[in-house]
Amino acid sequence: MVQLINRSLAKVKQAMGLATINLKSFPHRAIASSVSILSIACVAAVILSVLAMTQGMVKTLEKTGLDDTLIVMRAGAISELQSVMFPAEVNILANHAQVLKNNDNQAMVSAEMFVNAQMLYLDKAGETHIEKLALRGISKGTYRFRPHFKMAAGVKFKTGIRQVIIGQAIARKIPELTVGSTITLGGAQWFVSGIFSDNNSVFESELWADIGMIQSDYQRGNTIQSVRLALKKNTDITALNKEWQDDPRLNLRIMYEKQFFASQAEDLTRLIRWVGFPVAFIMALGAMVAALNTMYATIASRSKEIATHKAIGFSGVAICFSILFEALLIALVGGLLGILPLYFIFDGWTASTQDANNLSQMLFNFELTVGLMMQTLLFSISIGLLGGILPAIKAMSLPVTVALRDN
Amino acid sequence: MQNNNQKKVAIELININKSYQKGSNKVVVHDNFNLSIAKGEFVALMGPSGLGKSTLLNLIGGLDLPTSGSVIIDNQRIDTLSEGKLSTWRAENIGFVFQSHHLLPVLTAQGNVELPLLLTALNSKQRKQHASLALRLVGMEERAKHLPKELSGGQEQRVAIARAIVSDPKIILCDEPTGNLDRKTADEILTLLTTLNKYFGKTIVMVTHDLRASEYASRVINLEKYIHDSKQNQLSAVEVNS
Structure with a gap:
């Protein structure tokens, strides 16, 4: 040896x-x-x-996404863009006993719109540029489902008017988009009221605005694309899924939000x-x-x-x-x-x-x-x-x- | 008495057959060749090209193996050693001097001479000391820091000799060591080899075409005549026995 x-x-x-x-x-x-x-x-x-x-x-x-949040879309849709849902369906989901309620006894639900929007903006030289970006219509309840959301600059948009907040990844990529600047979405002028961060998640690549304004500008009636639900801790997700699959009023696909973004x-x-x-x-x-x-x-x-x-x-x-x-x-x-x-x-x-x-x-x-x-x-x-x-x-x-x- | 004689033998080639394949032809280089060289001899191997002088040198140095027969150096049979053991044996027992010296162009004279010492247990300082001594022996101490390209042909060959002797081998094998040199320089190199033979007891086998070079050897083997005589003796022995 x-x-x-x-x-x-x-x-x-x-x-x-x-x-x-x-x-x-x-x-x-x-x-x-x-x-x-x-x-x-x-x-x-x-x-x-x-x-x-x-x-x-x-x-x-x-x-991106939370472990305990359920995302609901139309059956067969593999993305939010492909999904269409109606207010009646949202009501059925919101009224389910397993859905958490807030202090005002309102269901913790976030109905969201998702549009693949064409955004026009002007650079410093006055030239128009076009970018395809994700435009998400949200309501007040949505912020509960984005715990890392923070305003990095400016303020949140106001409901009922054409105001938008932009993710900071977009702001980094397009320096012309500052608080107070104006962009064109769906043929209308929108005011940038703020820039938000969300722990470097995919939401930072999105524009957020009032869901009602987007439904109106993009002629979507009262349809939405996805719903986020907060569930009680003891919820049997398999049983819940079976219950909703068996309900003739619903035609849905459910999965955890985290799992959705992972896929x-x-x-x-x-x-x-x-x-x-x-x-x-x-x-x-x-x-x-x-x-x-x-x-x-x-x-x-x-x-x-x-x-x-x-x-x-x-x-x-x-x-x-x-x-x-x-x-x-x-x-x-x-x-x-x-x-x-x-x-x-x-x-x-x-x-x-x-x-x-x-x-x-x-x-x-x-x-x-x-x-x-x-x-x-x-x-x-x-x-x-x-x-x-x-x-x-x-x-x-x-x-x-x-x-x-x-x- | 027999023991004393055996001790004196440095190199023994017994019934050597060496052949190789060239295309579809089998070329026989040596057929039942025998040779014995005593310790301390300075043998010059001469003869026309193609008789296998360099092949013999390679067999003695373990660079080539016989097709059959035995190569015994210092009472040790080397043709049966593994490649690895043969390398180690060569490092310890043989010093080579080639016609084209084959010094490494990126190393100084000192570096080239130190090269074989990498195979020993010597440390860096000891290697330097040994190399300096070898260079002094061949009269190249002054040129230790020079690269081969800064040396003359004779000086390069001196460095090559220093490299061959630095690890103190018993046998030095020289293949046309003066082949590329002018007469005066060739004589200097041959004198150096004679010194190594006479005063340091090195057994030297030198392949050469140079008649003057053979004058420095203690024994000259004209391979053509040697092979012829050997065959005659073998034939005579067969006739006597029959």
């Missing part, structure tokens, strides 16, 4: 010695290695972007991963081939040097590891080159995506966490390892007599 450890340590010492020598001659191969370095950098940048986007999106959607997050991240990861995978293959080529070329140009090392007495294993070390170094440099600029430029940057279900923009932050950067770096190193392993084996088994004779 002691002999085995000693032998292994000797091999490590040999490999480190050779790796140091390789490092000294690395500048001579820097240009040849730059293709591999750049390929790996591109892969690292793409992978990290996809990871950061998904992470940012998941975090945003995770912060939306899942859909979105799946979409990004389906697009992002195959691209990254193909690029990774390309980078691996580039690394493979570089290392083969390195070995070809250094065959005499490697043969001399073997003749002197360096073991094949030590030579193999020294070549792998160089491949890993290339991958490390490439990985860092892809990660660091992304970190310095895009960390915390607000990106937007179109929510496939609601067809409006969802704003979220790029989350370049240490964990994601480490994952990306490890992936880059794996590319180097895979690209370097075959050339390293070739170097290990290089026939000394042929390499030394070959001129």
Whole structure:
């Protein structure tokens, strides 16, 4: 055992010695290695972007919705936009015994409108811009279901007039939207009375206004799209669902709000991963081939040097590891080159995506966490390892007599 | 008496057969070849190209393996050793000097000479001391900090010799060590090898085409004649026995 450890340590010492020598001659191969370095950098940048986007999106959607709140929509609707509900249905739900009542003995219910609105605004130069945004019509009861809601600037909108408050993610993205500015929604002018925050949830990507005004401006009559309900603690949700499914007056789908947004997050991240990861995978293959080529070329140009090392007495294993070390170094440099600029430029940057279900923009932050950067770096190193392993084996088994004779 | 003789043998090649495949043809390099070299000998292997002089050197140095037969160095059979053990054995027992010296261009003379010492248990300071001593022995102490490209051909070969002797191997194998050098420089290198042989007791086997180089050796083996004579002796032995 002691002999085995000693032998292994000797091999490590040999490999480190050779790796140091390789490092000294690395500048001579820097240009040849730059293709591999750049390929790996591109892969690292793409992978990290996809990871950061998904992470940012998941975090945003995770912060949205409450565990104990039930969201009710029309049966078959997978998003609020697809749902239509009538006041009669809201009344039936509100009068259920399991729905919590407030101090005034009123049911804790929030009926909400959701419109994929086209918003027009003017920039400082007076040019008109158009954005597709989620416009949510809410009532006073809605605030009870948004415990993290805070006014960041200005005041809440007044009911009965065209006033709107905007989420702070939108305000960050469109600096022209300030308190006191005017926007056009559904062909009418709306006054921005305030900017709100909601713990970086998806609601910060929305515009909120009086539900009555939206119903009127968007000609929705008295229909709404979703209802939030606060339930008593002992509520058997399965039984409640069965009861409402059996009620001929209702045609509904119920689920916890948290669960609803989690499933939306899942859909979105799946979409990004389906697009992002195959691209990254193909690029990774390309980078691996580039690394493979570089290392083969390195070995070809250094065959005499490697043969001399073997003749002197360096073991094949030590030579193999020294070549792998160089491949890993290339991958490390490439990985860092892809990660660091992304970190310095895009960390915390607000990106937007179109929510496939609601067809409006969802704003979220790029989350370049240490964990994601480490994952990306490890992936880059794996590319180097895979690209370097075959050339390293070739170097290990290089026939000394042929390499030394070959001129 | 027999024991004393056995002790004196440094290199023994017994019934060596070496062949390799070239396309569909089998090329026989050595056929039942035998050679014995005593400790402290300076042997020059000569003869026309294609007779397998370098192959013999490679077999003795454990860089190549015979198709059949035994390679015994210092009473140890090396052709049966594993690749890893052979590397360790080579590091401890053999010093190589090549025609094209094969110094690492990114290392100074000192760095090149220190290279084999990475395979020993010596620490950095000790490695430096040993390398300096080896460079002093070959008269290159002044050039220790120079890169190979800053040295002349003869100086490079001196550094290569220093690298070959720095770990104090028993045997030095030289493949055309003066092949790329002018006469004067070649004589200096050969004198150096003679010094290592005479005063430091190194067994030296040198492959050369240079007749002058052979004058420095204690034994010259003309491989063509040697192989011919060996075959004759084998035939005679067969006839006597029959």
